[in-house]
Amino acid sequence: MKFSNFFIPTLKESPSDVKMRSHDLMIRSGMIRQETSGIYSWLPLGFRVLKKIINKIELFHDIDNVNQILMPTIQSSEIWKTSERYDTYGKEMLRITDRNNKDLLYGPTNEEMITVIGKQYIKSYKSLPRKFYHIQSKFRDEIRPRFGVMRAREFIMKDAYSFDLDETNGEITYHDFFNLYLKIFNNLDIPVVPVRAPSGEIGGNLSHEFHLIVESGESEIFIKDDVFNKKYDDLSLKELINLESYTDDYFKKINEKSGFNSFKSIELGHIFLFGSKYSDSFNFVVDSHEGKFKPFMGSYGIGVSRIPAAVIEYSNDSNGIIWPKNISPFMVHLINLLHDDTECLEFCEKIYKDLIKKKIEVIYDDRSESPGKKFSDADLIGIPVQIICGKAFKKHNEVSLIHRANKKETYFKSENILNSLIDILGENV
Amino acid sequence: MKFSNFFIPTLKESPSDVKMRSHDLMIRSGMIRQETSGIYSWLPLGFRVLKKIINKIELFHDIDNVNQILMPTIQSSEIWKTSERYDTYGKEMLRITDRNNKDLLYGPTNEEMITVIGKQYIKSYKSLPRKFYHIQSKFRDEIRPRFGVMRAREFIMKDAYSFDLDETNGEITYHDFFNLYLKIFNNLDIPVVPVRAPSGEIGGNLSHEFHLIVESGESEIFIKDDVFNKKYDDLSLKELINLESYTDDYFKKINEKSGFNSFKSIELGHIFLFGSKYSDSFNFVVDSHEGKFKPFMGSYGIGVSRIPAAVIEYSNDSNGIIWPKNISPFMVHLINLLHDDTECLEFCEKIYKDLIKKKIEVIYDDRSESPGKKFSDADLIGIPVQIICGKAFKKHNEVSLIHRANKKETYFKSENILNSLIDILGENV
Numbered sequence: 001m002k003f004s005n006f007f008i009p010t011l012k013e014s015p016s017d018v019k020m021r022s023h024d025l026m027i028r029s030g031m032i033r034q035e036t037s038g039i040y041s042w043l044p045l046g047f048r049v050l051k052k053i054i055n056k057i058e059l060f061h062d063i064d065n066v067n068q069i070l071m072p073t074i075q076s077s078e079i080w081k082t083s084e085r086y087d088t089y090g091k092e093m094l095r096i097t098d099r100n101n102k103d104l105l106y107g108p109t110n111e112e113m114i115t116v117i118g119k120q121y122i123k124s125y126k127s128l129p130r131k132f133y134h135i136q137s138k139f140r141d142e143i144r145p146r147f148g149v150m151r152a153r154e155f156i157m158k159d160a161y162s163f164d165l166d167e168t169n170g171e172i173t174y175h176d177f178f179n180l181y182l183k184i185f186n187n188l189d190i191p192v193v194p195v196r197a198p199s200g201e202i203g204g205n206l207s208h209e210f211h212l213i214v215e216s217g218e219s220e221i222f223i224k225d226d227v228f229n230k231k232y233d234d235l236s237l238k239e240l241i242n243l244e245s246y247t248d249d250y251f252k253k254i255n256e257k258s259g260f261n262s263f264k265s266i267e268l269g270h271i272f273l274f275g276s277k278y279s280d281s282f283n284f285v286v287d288s289h290e291g292k293f294k295p296f297m298g299s300y301g302i303g304v305s306r307i308p309a310a311v312i313e314y315s316n317d318s319n320g321i322i323w324p325k326n327i328s329p330f331m332v333h334l335i336n337l338l339h340d341d342t343e344c345l346e347f348c349e350k351i352y353k354d355l356i357k358k359k360i361e362v363i364y365d366d367r368s369e370s371p372g373k374k375f376s377d378a379d380l381i382g383i384p385v386q387i388i389c390g391k392a393f394k395k396h397n398e399v400s401l402i403h404r405a406n407k408k409e410t411y412f413k414s415e416n417i418l419n420s421l422i423d424i425l426g427e428n429v
Numbered sequence: 430m431k432f433s434n435f436f437i438p439t440l441k442e443s444p445s446d447v448k449m450r451s452h453d454l455m456i457r458s459g460m461i462r463q464e465t466s467g468i469y470s471w472l473p474l475g476f477r478v479l480k481k482i483i484n485k486i487e488l489f490h491d492i493d494n495v496n497q498i499l500m501p502t503i504q505s506s507e508i509w510k511t512s513e514r515y516d517t518y519g520k521e522m523l524r525i526t527d528r529n530n531k532d533l534l535y536g537p538t539n540e541e542m543i544t545v546i547g548k549q550y551i552k553s554y555k556s557l558p559r560k561f562y563h564i565q566s567k568f569r570d571e572i573r574p575r576f577g578v579m580r581a582r583e584f585i586m587k588d589a590y591s592f593d594l595d596e597t598n599g600e601i602t603y604h605d606f607f608n609l610y611l612k613i614f615n616n617l618d619i620p621v622v623p624v625r626a627p628s629g630e631i632g633g634n635l636s637h638e639f640h641l642i643v644e645s646g647e648s649e650i651f652i653k654d655d656v657f658n659k660k661y662d663d664l665s666l667k668e669l670i671n672l673e674s675y676t677d678d679y680f681k682k683i684n685e686k687s688g689f690n691s692f693k694s695i696e697l698g699h700i701f702l703f704g705s706k707y708s709d710s711f712n713f714v715v716d717s718h719e720g721k722f723k724p725f726m727g728s729y730g731i732g733v734s735r736i737p738a739a740v741i742e743y744s745n746d747s748n749g750i751i752w753p754k755n756i757s758p759f760m761v762h763l764i765n766l767l768h769d770d771t772e773c774l775e776f777c778e779k780i781y782k783d784l785i786k787k788k789i790e791v792i793y794d795d796r797s798e799s800p801g802k803k804f805s806d807a808d809l810i811g812i813p814v815q816i817i818c819g820k821a822f823k824k825h826n827e828v829s830l831i832h833r834a835n836k837k838e839t840y841f842k843s844e845n846i847l848n849s850l851i852d853i854l855g856e857n858v
Contacts, residue, residue: 005494007559009550033546036505036533041546044496044561051497065434067473068480072583073502073566074523074535076465091528094503096535098582099520099570104465106503106525106535117462117470121438126797130436132473137502137566141528153527154501368555 001330002352002364008045010377020216022312023148025321029380031308038145038153042305045381048329049308050156053188054135056326057158057302060184064176066131066160071113073137077103079112083281092140094153106139111299114161115278118295125165125288128295129173133160135304149305150266150313151218156305163295165288167275170296174206174273175237177300181210181269182233184302189324190311192268194232195221195245198253208240209247210269214313217264222251224259266310273298321382322405330363331425333383333404337371337390344389347399347414351387354418360425379404385424387417430759431781431793437474439806449645451741452577454750458809460737467574467582471734474810477758478737479585482617483564485755486587486731489613493605495560495589500542502566506532508541512710521569535568540728543590544707547724554594554717557724558602562589564733578734579695579742580647585734592724594717596704599725603635603702604666606729610639610698611662613731618753619740621697623661624650624674627682637669638676639698643742646693651680653688695739702727750811751834759792760854762812762833766800766819773818776828776843780816783847789854808833814853816846 009030018024026032031046042050058068074096080086086093094106107113114132122130138157145153160177164170178194185192192210211221224244235243246254278284279294286293308327315322325331334352338344348364355362363383365374371390378386386402393399398411401420412420438459447453455461460475471479487497503525509515515522523535536542543561551559567586574582589606593599607623614621621639640650653673664672675683707713708723715722737756744751754760763781767773777793784791792812794803800819807815815831822828827840830849841849 005496007496007550007556007561030550033549035501035542035545036507037531039501039503039505041501041542042499043546044498047497047499047563050499067434067436068476069473070471070476070479072464072468072470074468074568074583076468078465094525094527096523096525098523099572102466113464113470116464117472120462121436121459127436132436134476139503143528154503 001362002366004366006044006363008363008377008381009043010380018148020147020150020309020313021316022150022309025312025316025380026148026309029321029382032149034148038142038151040149040152040154045329046308049327050305052327052329053304053307054158056187057135057184057304060180060187061133061158061160064131064180066133066180068134069132070134070136071107071110071117073107073139074104075107075113077105079116079282080105083112083278085112092142094139094141108138108140109299109301110134110159110161111274111278111297112282115282115284115297118163118279119282119284122163122284122286122295125286125293128163128165128286129169130163131160131173133158133300147218148309150309152305155303158302158304160300162298162300164297165286165293165295167296170273170275170298171206171237174271174298175240177271177298178208178235178240179233181271181300181302185210185268186233187326188307188311189326190268190307190314193221193223193245193265194240194243195223195247196243196250197247197270198249206241206273208243208271209267211265211267212310212314213263213265214310215264216313217266219265219267220248220262221265222246222248222260222262225261266306266313267303268307268310269300269302271298271300316382319376320380323382323384325384325425328382328384330361330383331385332360332362332421333378333381333386334362334364335374335378335386335388336364336366337374337388338394339366339368341394344393347393348389351418355421358418358422360421385421387421389414430791431795433795435473435792437792437806437810438472439809447577449576449579449738449742450745451579451738454741454745454809455577455738458750458811461578463577467571467580469578469581469583474758475737478756479734481756481758482733482736483587485616486564486613486733489609489616490562490587490589493560493609495562495609497563498561499563499565500536500539500546502535502568503533504536504542506534508545508711509534512541512707514541521571523568523570537567537569538728538730539563539588540590540703540707540726541711544711544713544726547592548708548711548713551592551713551715551724554715554722557715558591558593558598560589560591560602562587562729576647577738579738581734584732587731587733589729591727591729593726594715594722594724596725599702599704599727600635600666603700603727604669606700606727607637607664607669608662610700610729610731614639614697615662616755617736617740618755619697619736619743622650622652622674622694623669623672624652624676625672625679626676626699627678634704635670635702637672637700638696640694640696641739641743642692642694643739644693645742646695648694648696649677649691650694651675651677651689651691654690695735695742696732697736697739698729698731700727700729745811748805749809752811752813754813754854757811757813759790759812760814761789761791761850762807762810762815763791763793764803764807764815764817765793765795766803766817767823768795768797770823773822776822777818780847784850787847787851789850814850816850818843
């Protein structure tokens, strides 16, 4: 992609009310734009990151036979009255009256709707288990939206829901989702820590959150020393139920508090096994040989649009973003410093086309801007590898390769640069 | 995908208020579910079709360097007051008050927002032309939502917007979008007819719609005899401006009405070149060598969530849907009639895995249902090719291949079926 075709409107400064590093960097790198309080547009660069995340989430859900659906953003108030959450949800729920004075709402979550869907179609134990997910806009009317897309009012969530015959099967499904989440975050280069959580609003009693530890995080988690370096992907169901890592709320209820460290963190995922709370409310009954069952349910959320901000919060320096490879909008940032020079231009065009052929994602700065502007934009945008074509190309037929993370620069003969890039990025090609 | 893993809840009957064939078939094939008036969930099979359409739309927009973004569904009322559409838009606009008594709305379209975005970042002629698109939920509070997703209140739209320096460049961009739309619909196997349209609400004076001719359509278009079989993809700008095909509204204004035929149709796309209407309202000014310009704008919509319904309306028989290949959720429907027979089961499992290896999308009916139920579901769902493994397999080692469109059945030796399928579906593999 060329800058001339791909719009990345970098800015020198953020508005003065921007307090968080990731918020500042997302605004200045032209990833997002605030439209009104807590409501954002995703510009081309930001959307590209979002889509990488979504593609990865879809891939792993599909592999696990979680069926993708799409529920609407607008819901009828009736189902929320049935579950008795319409009044209790409070002012965070965006309530709407349509032209016929019918009470609607912008869904903050979808337990009610999925239960009604399940109830219509699932009549027999033979149809169980069933797992559904969708990726969709949600709205929660936060009293104090802040930190950009980290705590926005309109945001994108992946929410999944499961139906099982009974608690035993429900726990198996819950365990599968626990491992699915670890796999997804691992594949996005995000080192999350799972912690036990209270289930609160949604109900039930088995719940975990997935946190990224960063100093600027709004959450706090408590971890027992010997758990911190643990690998979580081979935990048995019993081990995950008894995990000695806790959210703030849960930790308050723990008696034995010695030996725990606290960390500031960002919550990226949340899973619940809440049982028959909603199948009870909606009288959702399934037939089996042993009689009638109320299906055992769970819900599983990922804060999709919060992920880019969390990753930036975790991976940046004074010059800008440092994207991990698996989530980076591009792999290579090609910079032509001599855009008026025919040889340099021809070389850049050739390497640009070669990279595309090799399916290495490249953003090519073909603008007529100063070297200083091009360098600072490249560091701000944070693509893992920068390729610079400038004076050394004219003098010695050399281009340089800079690793964004450590700013280490190496010169290569221009005819060798493509193979060197393939060597470096090989795993991702 | 196996029925045991992919949820297709077919129904015997639709609710009695379902009047349109596509609405009935989408409900009965388990593609969609009504949640409340004019608001639908897309179930796994329906979402799969939707995603095929979205992927194709994204592919061709990306090739044309239209940058994908994502604007929020909720907008501030202020920008609509600036363009003076807040009052004129009427009751179709879903108006919302948030917890701080701020007036918001669920966007019915995005001309205002994209203009504000353009105004912030585009300062110089050097940044032009720019083209953006997004695929997002829209809400229009129809007084009489009907025909399922054909005329829903919440729906998915692809809307694109362009900024050009002046009218001449704007017309070039408009012409490009006209051809882009033909390419997209052609690649979805949808034979649309472009017709000239009045621009109405959005303003400006160059506008075309893309219609699919079907008897049950709500729209009416007027086409001059000699234009009907025309190829539209090599029209010059002048030819498309003077196209003798019209929407109903436009036709009323035509003086010479002889020689026209009228057709019932469904509107699937709509493009506008409206000029500086919104850059005027928002005082969006760009510098150039020749002074200051108000960018010339256009907008370009596709009714994404209406497309599956339109295609079904156009392609079905008394038994169900007949999917054209390029939009079909799967290519092959594998039916095991003897699900208790070990040999039959082993054969079906093998052919299922072979098809996946060959990247031929397959839905495999592995349920313990009667042959009658399996056949009627297969015809209802409408996958182009059905493979039947039953008594002939046991007796003669033969399986049959049925073309859904014409119900023509051919028997093949079981060892030849894979290659026969590859021959038949070859173009799509």
